[in-house]
Amino acid sequence: MEYIDEGQARLEPFRFPKGYRGPDFSVWYVTSSGEFFPVSHRERPGVQLPFSGEFSFAGYRWLVPGVYSTAKALVVDLCREVPLQAIQDFIQKWNLTLENDDIDCFSKAQRMEMEAENPLELEVSPTAVVNGREHPYRRGTGLFYCAKLEWPGSDLTGEAVAKHYGLNQETGWNLWRYVFPWGRRKQVNTLSLTLQTDRARWPGTPFQVKQAGEQVELIHPRTGESCTLTVRDFQRDALDSDRIPGREEWEFPNHLWRFTYAVEPEVPGLTIEDGEEGDRPRPKPRPETGRGDRSGEGGSTAAFVTAQPEAASIGIIGGADGPTAIFLRDDEDPRRHTAFSALRFQREEPAAWLPVFRDAQGKRGHFVLQQED
Structure with missing residues (x-):
């Protein structure tokens, strides 16, 4: 994956101005x-x-x-x-x-x-x-x-x-x-x-994915309506950590899993997310102390990447703990969906995937x- 645009914001420790009452x-x-x-x-x-x-x-x-x-x-x-x-x-x-x-x-x-x-x-x-x-x-x-x-x-x-x-x-x-x-x-x-x-947004029942061809029944927790998710592809991937903003002072997790899937019948507002949170960025060790400087902990990033060879655009949204969520829009086949795990330092397979149903x-x-x- 390659970054085509990037930005960075740093959250500094909050201090009340002098004389604040x-x-x-x-x-x-x-x-x-x-x-x-x-x-x-x-x-x-x-x-x-x-x-x-x-x-x-x-x-x-x-x-x-x-x-x-x-x-x-x-x-x-x-x-x-x-x-x-x-x-x-x-x-x-x-x-x-x-x-x-x-x-x-x-x-x-x-x-x-x-x-x-x-x-x-x-x-x-x-x-x-x-x-x-x-x-x-x-x-x-x-x-x-x-x-x-x-x-x-x-x-x-x-x-x-x-x-x-x-x-x-x-x-x-x-x-x-x-x-x-x-x-x-x-x-x-x-x-x-x-x-x-x-x-x-309503969470459904978490499930696991092991390989392509698997099928999972998803049930809406509020309406009871069901649909069938079919896994088309399941593989590990990684972001280019050298292109992540703020890498001079911070180490960011860059390993992830992704799988493409189809849903029958289609359910508007359904997304698949990692059932657990990803790893938080960690400060790089200082040469003189060997310890990370946490004085500015809470860096925030936002970037957009493209995935090849698919014709798709991916958005990476970062919060106070760095890149945390990834979304993809497929421009060729709207019926093909892609789910991404949270970012981690190690190539760990997600423990579970979480279906999320958003009200119409x-x-x-x-x-x-x-x-x-």
């Missing part, structure tokens, strides 16, 4: 920064507009308690009420305690299932329609608050927002602040919101906000 929760100061309590007050505060809303969407009650006009953008605060019982049921099902409230305590499939089931986990993409013209959001802040949950690190910001708007303290809340930039400040005569949720579509709704007299 933190947010002042006693002052309600709305700006276009997207923060609930911005530290900087250089921007003039927004003016609250006489719009609000309450509606039902995706099985929950929603509130729009505050809309603000700033010089740079429209700012909308959005709240989703989450029943306390739903939160408690989720905690009980997964036996979440102070000791095991960590992603390392759960497998990849479990974490994916938890994310899909978590009543406090919902990705929403809003669009504001101002005087009939759409304005997509560009940035924002999201958090949750539940006064009845005793969990360390409770968000003081969430508590301050909930108290400012007088939200019910007997339930849970998702709190978002969305920023919709506009060219210049507008007089808002009509205002509505379009909400679009992301498609949930998210939920969408349009809601007109009422203008107060």
Whole structure:
């Protein structure tokens, strides 16, 4: 495999600037920064507009308690009420305690299932329609608050927002602040919101692959519908580690397995992933100490490669721990799919492959906000 484009980003240790005092929760100061309590007050505060809303969407009650006009953008605060019982049921099902409230305590499939089931986990993409013209959001802040949950690190910001708007303290809340930039400040005569949720991802039953010709029955964990996966090819591969960004200071895993397959019948949104996480990058030993320098641990990479001889394009997506996931799009035969394992230092065969079923579509709704007299 050969890199045709590459990029690199380094995550440096975070340090508060000199003189940083933190947010002042006693002052309600709305700006276009997207923060609930911005530290900087250089921007003039927004003016609250006489719009609000309450509606039902995706099985929950929603509130729009505050809309603000700033010089740079429209700012909308959005709240989703989450029943306390739903939160408690989720905690009980997964036996979440102070000791095991960590992603390392759960497998990849479990974490994916938890994310899909978590009543406090919902990705929403809003669009504001101002005087009939759409304005997509560009940035924002999201958090949750539940006064009845005793969990360390409770968000003081969430508590301050909930108290400012007088939200019910007997339930849970998702709190978002969305920023919709506009060219210049507008007089808002009509205002509505379009909400679009992301498609949930559901893990199926892990399986193993040994050779071409194998067939595996895959069952959708929610609908019970089944399909048959046929392995066409199964082989090991490697990336050219000399071309990986950041290799001067870091060693990146570059060994992987891949297999091509067909699915009958085709299932939209089905992908096959490595059932386990890959190896993390490790710092190269320093000549003078023989030990790696971890001062900048958390390098992030992103690259795109081509695979020969197939007419396909591959994307490698990197997070804080380096290249972690690989995806392929086949430009000649859309019915031919390719799955890649996570990257590892050794040529280890994956313990299991994980089928992932993505919902066909998210939920969408349009809601007109009422203008107060």
